[in-house]
Amino acid sequence: MSEKHVGGGCLWPMWGHSETPNHEYCGAKRQEGQSYCAEHYARSIRNPEEETQTFVPRKIAA
Ligand SMILES: [Zn+2]
Structure with a gap:
């Protein structure tokens, strides 16, 4: 077995989508059996798109 692990840490990408x-990578301690730490694992199952969206300020309705 030769899995690519980044020091056994969280594999959440830290760069923006664009x-x-x-x-x-985040590099924090991973959840057992997961590729992410607790925080990022929660985010990955809650909203996978959340972290990949470019931040766009909301338009203020006139
Ligand atoms: Zn993480």
Whole structure:
């Protein structure tokens, strides 16, 4: 077995959706059997798109 693990840490990508991947990952302690730490695991199941969306300020309704 030769899985690619980043130091056994959380594999949540830290770069933005529109940015060039720099392969920096969260690196926090992973949940057992998961690829993410507790925080990012929760986010990954709650809203996978949340972290990949570019931040756009809301338009203020006139
Ligand atoms: Zn994480």
